[in-house]
Amino acid sequence: MDKIFALVDCNCFYVSCERVFNPSVRNKPVVVLSNNDGCAISRSQEAKAAGIAMGAPIFKCQDLVKKYGVEVFSANFVLYGDMSNRVMAVLGQFTPNLEVYSIDEAFLSLQGFEQLGLESYARKIRSSVYKQTGLPVSIGVAPTKTLAKVANHYAKDHPETQGTFCLMEEKDINHYLAKTQVREIWGIGKEKAIFLERNGIHNAFELKNAPDEWIKKYLTVVTLRTVWELRGISCLSLEEVSPNKKAIATTRTFGYEVSRMEEMEEAVAAYVSRSAEKLRRQKSLAGHIQVYVETNPFKDTPFYRNSAGMKINPPTAYTPHLIDIAKGLLKRIYREGLRYKACGVILMDFTAQTNEQEYLFDEKYQGSSRQRLMEVMDRYNRQSNSSKLFLAAEGLGKPWYMKQAHKSKRFTTRWDELLEVKI
DNA sequence: TCTGGGGTCCTAGGACCC
């Protein structure tokens, strides 16, 4: 039986989340900023129309913000993560086969639902998500994931579709592929688009008909899969169980430029802690750790970036041990007198927690009591939705912490931040 | 003054081995 994929994608997700709890910004231009209140990473239609580009540094848009009365929010990922879970729960009511692809997107298998009418089923999904979460979504339906993306874009950009679009017939598919630029295809980025256009391939229909050998030779098997998907041959299947991560990174820019070693150490310790929490959540041990630091790349002063990594043998998920190693790595790359703008910690080479090996000689990090300590910290912080329990190495004040001047409340995950309705 | 963060996969090239 032929496959049928639906791609459900939330419209300007972060902005829409803010609008659910703040009706006063519903018909206004709205942007949500990246960490540290840096760039615009989510924009309402009105903000796009006002000329605020995706990823634009907000300080460069102050004129537009003032002129159009743009409402500006700091990123509130706790809120967005919780809203995302709610959307996914609604989608789960409509199919047993669901892949959560990102915080604001999911692929659904609609195989077996044809007799209900794909068009009307998609409309039902869309209205249910809106009714139960307050979030608007667009839905594209097609025989492959890549074509579902095409259909989804069309639904999003054309109001007459009312947010849903099915692309199931060969004739329709060819028609819409001819109207799709190669750069808009899922999997074709800037570099590949330039290469394709230089070789006379401008739209998705032309790419669909390009010779396999030529694609494979110059654009690797990855793009060949994309081409097959455009032909309606499904190469990318539904990944219903999300596999464990192969790398876990915590990297941040600072609220201000940091020079002192002690502050750098605190930041590294804090980022190790965040990474190790995620590591333990997926029940893994890290066999390699990488630390990097960098100065502000936008300044005239010479840019410095350096990283150091180390094998961890035997692998561990014990935060104090990881912090010790990370601090040692930091010492190797830290240069006195520089002003650092960011640093990061990356854990990788994971093994399963059940394979934990005992230390033969070094007893400092050994023993089940250490593991229990981590379990207790994780459980408490998770249940209280906070990071009240943390290691002193992270520092108390965290003066280097990112700026978040326009942050909304955690309406859905904190009792003390619930939405108040005044009558 | 102010410029995000977190992932995956693939390839090329070097080191090393027999």
Next chain:
DNA sequence: TCTGGGGTCCTAGGACCC
């Protein structure tokens, strides 16, 4: 003067995604 060939593993970097 002439100086093999094939395999694996690791790392860095590119390209892409949201």
